[in-house]
Amino acid sequence: MEWETVIGLEIHAQLNTVSKIFSGAPTAYGAEPNRQACPVDLGMPGVLPVLNQGAVERAVMLGLAINAEITPRSVFARKNYFYPDLPKGYQISQFELPIVGLGHLDIELEDGTTKRIGVTRAHLEEDAGKSLHEGFEAMTGIDLNRAGTPLIEIVSEPELRSAKEAVAYMKKLHSLVRYLDICDGNMQEGSFRCDANVSIRPKGQTEFGTRAELKNLNSFRFVERAINFEVERQIDVIEGGGTVVQETRLYDPDRDETRSMRSKEEANDYRYFPDPDLLPLVVDSAFIETVREKLPELPDAKRARFVEQYGLSDYDAGVLTATREMGDFYEAVAAGCDAPKLAANWVMGEFSAALNRSEVELGEAPVNAEGLAGLLARIQDETISGKIAKEVFEAMWNGEGDADAVIEAKGLKQITDTGAIDAIIDEVMASNPKQLEQYRGGKDKLFGFFVGQVMKATQGKANPAQVNERLKAKLDG
Amino acid sequence: MAQETLSGWVRKLQAREISSRELTQLYLDRIERLDPQLNSFITVTAEQALAQADAADARLAQGEQTPLLGVPIAQKDIFCTEGVRTSCGSRMLDPFVSPYNATVVERMNAAGAVMLGKTNMDEFAMGSSNETSFYGPVRNPWDTERVPGGSSGGSAAAVGARLVPGATGTDTGGSIRQPAAFCGITGLKPTYGRVSRYGMIAFASSLDQGGPMAATAEDCGRMLNAMAGFDERDSTSVERPAEDFTAGLNQDLKGLRIGLPTEFFGEAGLDERVRGVIDAAIEVLKGRGAEVREVGLPNSHLSVPAYYVVAPAECSSNLARFDGVRYGYRCENPEDLMDLYTRSRGEGFGDEVKRRIMVGTYVLSAGYYDAYYLKAQKVRRIIADDFRRAFADVDVLLAPTTPELPFALGAKADPVSMYLSDIYTIAANLAGLPAMSLPAGEIDGLPVGLQLIGNYFDEARLLGVAHQYQQETDWHTRVPAAFA
Numbered sequence: 029m030e031w032e033t034v035i036g037l038e039i040h041a042q043l044n045t046v047s048k049i050f051s052g053a054p055t056a057y058g059a060e061p062n063r064q065a066c067p068v069d070l071g072m073p074g075v076l077p078v079l080n081q082g083a084v085e086r087a088v089m090l091g092l093a094i095n096a097e098i099t100p101r102s103v104f105a106r107k108n109y110f111y112p113d114l115p116k117g118y119q120i121s122q123f124e125l126p127i128v129g130l131g132h133l134d135i136e137l138e139d140g141t142t143k144r145i146g147v148t149r150a151h152l153e154e155d156a157g158k159s160l161h162e163g164f165e166a167m168t169g170i171d172l173n174r175a176g177t178p179l180i181e182i183v184s185e186p187e188l189r190s191a192k193e194a195v196a197y198m199k200k201l202h203s204l205v206r207y208l209d210i211c212d213g214n215m216q217e218g219s220f221r222c223d224a225n226v227s228i229r230p231k232g233q234t235e236f237g238t239r240a241e242l243k244n245l246n247s248f249r250f251v252e253r254a255i256n257f258e259v260e261r262q263i264d265v266i267e268g269g270g271t272v273v274q275e276t277r278l279y280d281p282d283r284d285e286t287r288s289m290r291s292k293e294e295a296n297d298y299r300y301f302p303d304p305d306l307l308p309l310v311v312d313s314a315f316i317e318t319v320r321e322k323l324p325e326l327p328d329a330k331r332a333r334f335v336e337q338y339g340l341s342d343y344d345a346g347v348l349t350a351t352r353e354m355g356d357f358y359e360a361v362a363a364g365c366d367a368p369k370l371a372a373n374w375v376m377g378e379f380s381a382a383l384n385r386s387e388v389e390l391g392e393a394p395v396n397a398e399g400l401a402g403l404l405a406r407i408q409d410e411t412i413s414g415k416i417a418k419e420v421f422e423a424m425w426n427g428e429g430d431a432d433a434v435i436e437a438k439g440l441k442q443i444t445d446t447g448a449i450d451a452i453i454d455e456v457m458a459s460n461p462k463q464l465e466q467y468r469g470g471k472d473k474l475f476g477f478f479v480g481q482v483m484k485a486t487q488g489k490a491n492p493a494q495v496n497e498r499l500k501a502k503l504d505g
Numbered sequence: 506m507a508q509e510t511l512s513g514w515v516r517k518l519q520a521r522e523i524s525s526r527e528l529t530q531l532y533l534d535r536i537e538r539l540d541p542q543l544n545s546f547i548t549v550t551a552e553q554a555l556a557q558a559d560a561a562d563a564r565l566a567q568g569e570q571t572p573l574l575g576v577p578i579a580q581k582d583i584f585c586t587e588g589v590r591t592s593c594g595s596r597m598l599d600p601f602v603s604p605y606n607a608t609v610v611e612r613m614n615a616a617g618a619v620m621l622g623k624t625n626m627d628e629f630a631m632g633s634s635n636e637t638s639f640y641g642p643v644r645n646p647w648d649t650e651r652v653p654g655g656s657s658g659g660s661a662a663a664v665g666a667r668l669v670p671g672a673t674g675t676d677t678g679g680s681i682r683q684p685a686a687f688c689g690i691t692g693l694k695p696t697y698g699r700v701s702r703y704g705m706i707a708f709a710s711s712l713d714q715g716g717p718m719a720a721t722a723e724d725c726g727r728m729l730n731a732m733a734g735f736d737e738r739d740s741t742s743v744e745r746p747a748e749d750f751t752a753g754l755n756q757d758l759k760g761l762r763i764g765l766p767t768e769f770f771g772e773a774g775l776d777e778r779v780r781g782v783i784d785a786a787i788e789v790l791k792g793r794g795a796e797v798r799e800v801g802l803p804n805s806h807l808s809v810p811a812y813y814v815v816a817p818a819e820c821s822s823n824l825a826r827f828d829g830v831r832y833g834y835r836c837e838n839p840e841d842l843m844d845l846y847t848r849s850r851g852e853g854f855g856d857e858v859k860r861r862i863m864v865g866t867y868v869l870s871a872g873y874y875d876a877y878y879l880k881a882q883k884v885r886r887i888i889a890d891d892f893r894r895a896f897a898d899v900d901v902l903l904a905p906t907t908p909e910l911p912f913a914l915g916a917k918a919d920p921v922s923m924y925l926s927d928i929y930t931i932a933a934n935l936a937g938l939p940a941m942s943l944p945a946g947e948i949d950g951l952p953v954g955l956q957l958i959g960n961y962f963d964e965a966r967l968l969g970v971a972h973q974y975q976q977e978t979d980w981h982t983r984v985p986a987a988f989a
Contacts, residue, residue: 072832073603073826074584074591074703074705075703075704078740079740106822108825110825110828110846112828112842115830115831116825116826117822117826117828168842170830170831297870297871299822299869299870300874301869301878304710304741304819305710305740306741
């Protein structure tokens, strides 16, 4: 039987506010345990939550960026359950009336087509603390620094049909929240996390199969692997005559498998009800407009502009706008060297390869946009060839100075003096009489041999176009 | 000496006829001597009080005139007090010393009040007799075999016996007014949102409201001036310009339209003698120029059922934080997490608290939410609408505070009969309206309370009506013989 995979993603993005969603404590990561938790975060008796306006603004930004309805009057609700790192015994979240309603996100499929994925809703909520199970000798440590960190949970429609689509959607959203500068996107620190609801059904069937919810998918790779594993597991279960049960499953990256955490029967009854400590959140159109004015250029718009303004292919524009930082970097390089296509090739080619090789982030690269533009300008004005430029770039990356300094120090300046080139050609012709004779006898292929000899004699520094032109004239002359 | 009112002491302190230290010592001595009969205090903070009194004396010497400067008061043990045990009447918080001050405490400190200690209360403010306290029942100063009412029974008894001139209370379903009535004092539950709930340990967040308890309406107005006001730490606190709640005290009652809700008089269960006291009070107000008419609150019979859905629902969630993990009571040698939870909560909470947590958990659970919680919220709107219609025709509503006299300790073992003790007070909480109780008579040596309910933010008018009544009567001046 042919199976169809149905996936819906729930993505939790930590909003990068300075303080927490319901208290004034700072949100910075990595402090000593329980040093960034005030009485409100600790769930002390008598404390009350006060909503952080910055979190609301960020949620509205996201809503606008995915063309969603912004709920004029949304409601915070309590999700009640007991857990040691949940200080109040309930999480303040949104349930029936989330701040962001139905919206959508377009993803690009491998065949180059675009698919529109519905976003059911996005709601604001507070994060819980962390339970630390190591180093406490059969006890558990509780760190409440993270408690109260603002989250937005973005829920997709079950419209993703493969692990690859799920990853494309997740990457698109990841790029978007970073463009909007509402989340730092750091997946290692848990700032951007994903749960996946996965089910299968016979191709052509309209009803959904029973789904499993996969947890702990904290990298793009894990999302893809976990979904693929889960789909295979479900197919095996059904084809083996069994039924898939609705349950929560944990992905174990070390063993590359999902394991049952709890079944539907064991699931909590969260007893949601509107939080009486918080008034309904009213977002009026004036507020929405002030937020709209703060929206940066979004990835899709930027991509279209790159095609239009710089004459790039849609694919290249897509790569260069994958992150806001990359787009900004590219634009700075292009402006600095006045050669947008050359800049695109270099940013996507040598530069990106160097980033990967050195495993550094764009912001930490040893060659900045100005430096790269300086190098490309030397190609443009024919001071060096493209080939020599790679050698210069390598040296720049290793901290040997800017392009001009490296060219100077290594004597890599291109030879464009016709007299000098002619002299070298004469020398080469003189020292290869046999080849000269064969060439002149009609063996045209030997032209390349002479080019090679000239470039070798100049250590690659001769201007290739000039070499071609002068060599042709002399050999044929 | 102890007969003097809070307002009287303010004047004497300002006139430097007595120092705050002398006054504080006077009341501390009374507490030490007399409170063993009442058990109205859980914690007495004598040393801290004397230090505060000295600071107040220094400020008085500078000519400062903050509203409560140098006046001794007590805080209900539901308000968080930095560095002082804040137990909420529960074993669960017996070991809890708050790291911060409630807004009410902060504001009263700023107004110069001297805190003598923390008063006893029903556990987590759940009760109408003060018998659910982990620290034992409080006794009524008018008859120590009877209850003082609850949940602010410690504050009511302490003020009634003049162990302190004024105390704070909280009122979720009548917890200021009912004990005020039982102990012969004046107590006001302000409009929901008037007094910050920050640092006031939550029972039912949408109903809880802190307020003053003292001998007179004037005293309550003075205290409320210090307690009330917008607080950015409480999202449900109301942003309004500061108000002087004593401003309407001398307003005469000519033309004042008083409504008598038919339903609060006709119901079975209203003691005829209480009815007689209320009728007499109505005559006093009429004599001062008030017009009295009957009004209908046709849905008031739904108040108690709606309340006993909403309040337990909210408390079941509010009390989830008491889990033995971070502070408060923790069971010994827990075997695992579930054991830690179940035994800490099982041993830390008393029966009434557990009963309400279970009811609340039930009404919020999947499949029952719409039938109970959602419906109860609709009932609240209907009840509020009843009041809105009534206030279109009248300025204040008048009714008994409680249907009966203070009952004997142990008399109401059945929870429902206890719940019905608040039958006249709950509606104001459900609607969020201000309401107060003031002493209006005595039957067999026991005080009877008169309840006034006002429109939203009409506390000044309520206090004015009460003050005018107190100009012509002396019930508010009476002190039980054993404590005179």
